[in-house]
Each structure stands twice: as structure tokens, then as C-alpha cells.
Amino acid sequence: MINIAVFVSGRGSNFLALLKNIEKGVLKNCQISVVFSNNPNAKGLEYAENAGIKTIVIPSKNRQDRENYDKEIINALAPYNIDLICLAGYMRIVTSELVQAYKNKIINIHPALLPSFPGLHAQKQALDYGVKVAGCTVHFVDEGMDTGAVILQKTVPVYDNDTEESLSARILEQEHIAYSEAVALYAEGLLKIEGRKVITMDKSK
Numbered sequence: 001m002i003n004i005a006v007f008v009s010g011r012g013s014n015f016l017a018l019l020k021n022i023e024k025g026v027l028k029n030c031q032i033s034v035v036f037s038n039n040p041n042a043k044g045l046e047y048a049e050n051a052g053i054k055t056i057v058i059p060s061k062n063r064q065d066r067e068n069y070d071k072e073i074i075n076a077l078a079p080y081n082i083d084l085i086c087l088a089g090y091m092r093i094v095t096s097e098l099v100q101a102y103k104n105k106i107i108n109i110h111p112a113l114l115p116s117f118p119g120l121h122a123q124k125q126a127l128d129y130g131v132k133v134a135g136c137t138v139h140f141v142d143e144g145m146d147t148g149a150v151i152l153q154k155t156v157p158v159y160d161n162d163t164e165e166s167l168s169a170r171i172l173e174q175e176h177i178a179y180s181e182a183v184a185l186y187a188e189g190l191l192k193i194e195g196r197k198v199i200t201m202d203k204s205k
Helices: 013-023 043-050 066-080 096-101 122-129 164-187
Strands: 002-008 030-037 054-057 084-087 106-110 133-140 150-157 191-194 197-200
Touching (some): 002 013, 002 043, 002 066, 002 164, 013 030, 013 043, 013 164, 030 043, 030 164, 043 054, 054 066, 084 164, 106 164, 122 164
Parallel strands (some): 002 084, 084 106
Antiparallel strands (some): 106 133
């Protein structure tokens, strides 16, 4: 059984999608053991509590000591024997403290086709640039901003009349699919990192 910690800062829609797929049996041999948030008012915490999932809150407001903050997270997670951390709308860049403590065990989903449009407001960046195809990326987390090795990507068309809201909604639908697919591959031990590449191994072998 893969013990998962989900990190949220807001609404937690990707957390809910993962939870739903675990409950439906789409994601096998996985359980969300704890939901962590840096924001005491994150809606995702309420969803977790309603589902009977443990929560951890360490407020990050006015915290400048990023390394010490992540050390507190590591200590708080220790009792849960976490195998995988899923960042799901977690709005802090993790430091090397957390990355090294959970090396190749932290994944994130980003609403753009990385390496294009990292950081905030990726959908608006894509529209402003005038791209014809957008999408989302699930990637391993390293010390950079959205720079880790790519696990998988999903694409959506960009229409001439798209707004940031309409494009974001269409990408979000694919995020909910992509994240569960990536977690399933991880849980089945089918992901192998070779430099910047993530190799998906043949399940039949």
C-alpha cells in the first residue's frame, strides 16, 4: 500500500479527484494518509476532514525561514510513513530540505506544457503568447520552479475566443485525469528516472 500525503493551499480539486479514484478502485494499492496545508482556511482541509483523513496545518504567513519551515513539515509527516507526496495546488516552492528528504517521491501538477509557462498564471501566459495548444504536466519535484523531470502531459486546444477562465477549466479536466494516471504508474513501480527523462516501463514485463 502506497501512503500518500497531499499538499494543498486552496480548493483541493486535484486532491478530490485522487480521492475519488481511490474510492472507486481506479487507483489501486493507494491511500491518502494525510492532507497538509500551509493555509488554515484551505477548502481542501474541510474536504479531507469530511472524508475522515488526517490533516496537518502549519501556517506559512509571515514565515521567511523556508528551510526551517520545511523541516517542520518533515517532522510532522514522519509518523505517517509517507511513500509519495502529491502537490495539488500547493502554493509554496519547496526547499532542498523537503526535496532531499523525499527524493524522487514528490510530484506536482502544473497547468501548462512544461517547460513552457512555469510559475503562476500559466494559462494566462499561454493565452498571451498566442499558443494553439495548451495542457498540463505531471512532474517530479526538484529544487527549481516547475523544473523537475516530466512524468506525463495532457493537451487541450486553445480557441480564439478562450478566456483565462475557459482555458483553465478545460485544462483542469485533464489535470484530474493526468494526476491519477501518474500516481498509478508510481504506485505500480513503473517509473524510472534517467537524467531528465522519466521512462515508463512495460507493465507486462
